[in-house]
Amino acid sequence: MNKSSSLVISALITLTSIVASMSLLAADGSLHNLTLQQTQELLKTQKLSSVALANYYLERISRFDKQGPTINAMAQMNPDLLNQAKALDEKIASGQALGPLFGAMVVVKDNIDIHGLSNTAGSYLLRKHFPKNHAFVIQQLVAADALILGKTNLSEWANFRSTLSSSGWSSLHGQTVNPHDTRRSPCGSSSGSGAAIAADFALLAIGTETDGSVTCPAAVNGIVGIKPTLGLVSRSGIIPIAHSQDTAGPMTRTVSDAVALLDVMMAKDNNDPQAPPPLQLSQYLVKGGLSGKRIGIARNLMGYHSELDKVFEQQLTILRQAGAILVDNANIETKGQWDGAEYTVLLSEFKADLQHYLSQSDAPFKTLTDAIRLNSEFAAQTMPVFGQEIFLAAEQAPSLDEQAYLSALADSKKFTRELGIDATLAKHQLAMLIAPTTAPAWMIDHIDGDHYMGSAGSAAAVSGYPHITVPMGRVKHMPVNISFIGGYLSEPVLVQAAYEYEQLSQARISPTFDQ
Secondary structure, eight states, X not given: OOHHHHHHHHHHHHHSOOHHHHHHHHHHOTTTTOOHHHHHHHHHTTSSOHXXXXXXXXXXXXXXISSTTOOOOEEEEOTTHHHHHHHHHHHHHHTOOOOTTTTOEEEEETTBOOTTSOOOTTXXXXXXXXXXXXXXXXXXXXXXXXXXXXXXXXXXXXXXXXXXXXXXXXXXXXXXXXXXXXXXXXXXXXHHHHHHHHTTSOSEEEEEESSSTTHHHHHHHTOEEEEOOTTSSOOTTBOOSOTTTOEEEEEESSHHHHHHHHHHHTOOOTTOTTSOOOOOOGGGOOTTTTTTOEEEEOGGGOOSOHHHHHHHHHHHHHHHHTTOEEETTOOOTTTTTTHHHHHHHHHHHHHHHHHHHHHTSOOSOOSHHHHHHHHHHTHHHHOSSOOOHHHHHHHTSOOTTSHHHHHHHHHHHXXXXXXXXXXXXXXXXXXXXXXXXXXXXXXXXXXXXXXXXXXXXXHHHHHTOOEEEEEEEEETTEEEEEEEEOSTTOHHHHHHHHHHHHHHHOOOOOOOTTO
């Protein structure tokens, strides 16, 4: 955690006594790993105040993010948090109507605009970039009576600056670590969001994904993550990589909390007229969601870690006992055929989309070329760990009206949609696919970068189709997750299955650093 965040936490805690919250903790420990339903029940019955709850999280962040194991998940704190919590307490006491997320303490990835906080993508170059307005998705949270606790660290530029990047490291905020084992990676790029929820620094988190950046950190930190269908969540006010794949998504400890957050995030943004209409997913949180579902086991999305595969095989018994019809070897036959096309698309869209975002902001530079120059100028601050070879490649990428880009875009969608996920679902008459999400967290390595072994998420990311990852147990002391992947706008059926599986398996494990 940086010094300014530490000072803000200290100042916030001193604004009001933490005696009330700590007394409640001493009495029954009821604030640890709360759910949204539990939180709101405590607030409505006035067994707990929003101010006391805020102080609970602030105290945990002070003890474990800044000190102790030094998780370093939090990048910035909301300096007005306690005033906003007090205002919510007054609203609750007066009997006014409350929003669906009232009392929820939310942390937000530091590439999303929040008025009053800098939006940096973890880059030293954007340390003084203060947006004038909330991103659309933040407006929805505020309207729903959620409380923004602060912003989380991320892999700098959302892991799109260097092929040797270390997930969770940024030049502005340093290295986030995995709360289950601080020697190991939190994955990325939504590293801080995943680590913060696993460490119980907040109730809910928002991450963003282009290819794996919600689902991988959710999996290696042992929490739930949802990468929704492309366009369901507004991208306005989010520092981009690529508009054909980018989406924000919820990261929480339970499926029901992720769905509650996503339902609020999905409001219609008039600046995005081509987006599909929002879904209402909470209605699908019901028992029996696996019964009769034909679920395909995507064997070619696994096989890179034997212990991970053993844990996954054990989950198949749970699914069968719940009435699911499992179809083996439901493989995405085009796996890998989209890789080169996707990379071309990402490079081209990053150059164009970043310039568009910067041109609408008060950022101190306006183009990718400017960022490359400034990274070199401030190399001691920005590039002590890895370089900017992806930036350099993006600068030379085709423009969005060139055939090389248009062909790559068409190929990336074809191989992941009609010849990929859609073809696999149709061939086997499936509702969804399952596979292990990704391998257990690897050791942090600032010399050779990340050590990815494989993952299930790329086809869903490139196609823009939904992907839900849910805890399924552990390999040694590290959490591992199972993925539920479906076709376009298949969130309802995925939520049914993921929720039922979670209720039956109860497989999430908590870090032990605070025991």
